[in-house]
Amino acid sequence: MIFKAILRVVSKLLIPPIMLFALYVQFHGDFGPGGGFQAGVIFASAFILYALIFGIDNARKVAPAWATRTLLSLGLLLYASVGVAGILLGGNFLDYSVLADNPVIGQHLGITLIEFGVGATVSGAMITIFFIFAHQDG
Amino acid sequence: MAVTALALVRLRNLFAVVMLAGVFSLLAAVLYVVLDAVDVAFTEAAVGAGITTVLMLGTLALTTSDEKAAPRKTLAPLLLVVATGAVLIYGTMDMPRYGDPNAPIHSHVAPYYLTRTGPDTGLPNVVTAVLASYRGYDTLGEVAVIFTAAVGVLILIGRSRRPKKKRKPADKKEAAQ
Numbered sequence: 001m002i003f004k005a006i007l008r009v010v011s012k013l014l015i016p017p018i019m020l021f022a023l024y025v026q027f028h029g030d031f032g033p034g035g036g037f038q039a040g041v042i043f044a045s046a047f048i049l050y051a052l053i054f055g056i057d058n059a060r061k062v063a064p065a066w067a068t069r070t071l072l073s074l075g076l077l078l079y080a081s082v083g084v085a086g087i088l089l090g091g092n093f094l095d096y097s098v099l100a101d102n103p104v105i106g107q108h109l110g111i112t113l114i115e116f117g118v119g120a121t122v123s124g125a126m127i128t129i130f131f132i133f134a135h136q137d138g
Numbered sequence: 139m140a141v142t143a144l145a146l147v148r149l150r151n152l153f154a155v156v157m158l159a160g161v162f163s164l165l166a167a168v169l170y171v172v173l174d175a176v177d178v179a180f181t182e183a184a185v186g187a188g189i190t191t192v193l194m195l196g197t198l199a200l201t202t203s204d205e206k207a208a209p210r211k212t213l214a215p216l217l218l219v220v221a222t223g224a225v226l227i228y229g230t231m232d233m234p235r236y237g238d239p240n241a242p243i244h245s246h247v248a249p250y251y252l253t254r255t256g257p258d259t260g261l262p263n264v265v266t267a268v269l270a271s272y273r274g275y276d277t278l279g280e281v282a283v284i285f286t287a288a289v290g291v292l293i294l295i296g297r298s299r300r301p302k303k304k305r306k307p308a309d310k311k312e313a314a315q
Contacts, residue, residue, distance in 0.1 A: 025180075030262070031263055033177045033263070033265070035266050035270070037185075038180045041184040041185050042184055044189065045188055052192075076285045079277075079278055094275060094278065104257075108261065111270040114278075115266070115270055121281050121285055122281075125287060125288035128291070129287070132291050133200065133291075
């Protein structure tokens, strides 16, 4: 599909808004529908679109294996360490109220952080699985 | 949705089956929107209709796109499915009416979440608060599941190319000898 001019141009136009929308869904999940899971999938779909149009090898240069694997692990690590931070600061595991002076702000901070962790893991997992299925060393 | 499901069962070309499965997911997402579950609909549309279809197409590229014709002996499974469906429908008879305010699901923890989310977390979206804060353990488990799935794929087929590459020169040497 490398020589289809219309597909190339349109996908180049589409990929930045897709990523922007993923970030919007990620950080606006507290207020509207959305959150880490959806944002991660949308973010991954931008990479998958790029890989479909421009070829797997080019996409691998944009998102190398070490980067997606790191993203995959960092998300879960961030989530769990927010939970452990709750213990260290004197609360229960995954108790966000102690993360800041004000419990409400602490909750908000904790939720934002773990949603970010969820998004990172989901997008990392989706990109990794797609690249492996597409005959490329993940 | 019923028509799509029937077509899914009848079709033999797996490419069309994957596409129809995507259509089915999209219809399910519409159904969730009708039921006011916007977050679930969002997930269904993104994961079910989007990523799953792409992954299935990738799998088809690895395998084959035509289903092998099954030998005809299908009365017993049909009876089993019909019986299970009948029992499930019988089970729904006991469920409270949709939207009934006295239903158990509305009187257990839901009022607590609905009334406490504002003061506790300051978030307008109750779904996010429940998902990330009140049920944080569950979500951590879900993320671990996704992580495990990706690691499983990595281990199973991600590395399979490297040993082959290493083995190839050795094979050539053996052949030359």
